[in-house]
Amino acid sequence: MSSEYVETVDGVLQITIATPGNGTSLDFTGVNAGSAALRDLDPGIGAILLRGTGGNFCAGGDVRGFAAAEDRGAHIRGLATHLHEFVRLLDAAPVPVVAAVHGWAAGAGMSLVLAADIALGGPKTKLRPAYPGIGLSPDGGMSWTLPRVVGVGRAQEILLTDAVLSADEAVRIGILSRLVPDEEVYNEAIRLARTLAAGPRSAYATIKSLLLNSRTASLSDQLDSETEAIAASANSPAGREGVDAFVEKRRPNFS
Structure with a gap:
């Protein structure tokens, strides 16, 4: 475009x-x-x-x-x-x-x-x-x-x-x-x-969604949302690559 x-x-x-x-x-x-x-x-x-x-x-x-x-x-x-x-x-x-x-x-x-x-x-x-x-x-x-x-x-x-x-x-x-x-x-x-x-797009999308929801959520509700989000992130391609790269002492490739 x-x-x-x-x-x-x-x-x-x-x-x-x-x-x-x-x-x-x-x-x-x-x-x-x-x-x-x-x-x-x-x-x-x-x-x-x-x-x-x-x-x-x-x-x-x-x-x-x-x-x-x-x-x-x-x-x-x-x-x-x-x-x-x-x-x-x-x-x-x-x-x-x-x-x-x-x-x-x-x-x-x-x-x-x-x-x-x-x-x-x-x-x-x-x-x-x-x-x-x-x-x-x-x-x-x-x-x-x-x-x-x-x-x-x-x-x-x-x-x-x-x-x-x-x-x-x-x-x-x-x-x-x-x-x-x-x-x-x-x-x-x-x-x-x-x-x-070039970064972890799924993580950024989740961060923006959490921030958006925080405008009207209670702390308790926000903590529940964070629990679900980080668990889902851990199994996402970006999450798996980020954690593996950290353990392997290399730069993550989120592309």
Whole structure:
């Protein structure tokens, strides 16, 4: 699969969510192409990479487009519906989601950073909710993901003050996973995604499923789920290969 917005290389589904031609605002051609690919995920895909191809990861929604709409509410409702389908599909994906966050991640761009499993940034990366600055409330799941990452009190402050977060602060509070040199953000992110794609895919799928279920499970129920999952993993090809490789003091081959 290859297009301007969606490309599969070495087991990684790469989705472009913002482009220079769109002023690095959220590009719904890319979002919808990404949703189509995720809806019918190729079994050969072992990781997903979100990227922007301009000067920013994603500068947020197309505010000029909002202003030009005859019915702004209906226009934004339609955009949010498409974005939320994409976020739901990312959340349900059985493979790791990596974000290459260079430059700004504002508004929906910040929401998509929060939707990733692992987000890499550079020293110049900045994040901002951006919604209050134009008199709007969040979308893209930010009101749900942000308090779960940083805590309710910190999320309230970030959202209500429309805080600009530096790269260091974003790492400290857990929004970005780590920093690499600015010019290496994409290269390191695709390297990581390829490494994950070559890893124990069944284990990753189980980890993501356990984390998904933990949102509503009690500790006791989660322990039961972990018991069943690790027992099943032990008899899976990946589990058998991983344990055998450890005992034989060699690198596992999960392919």
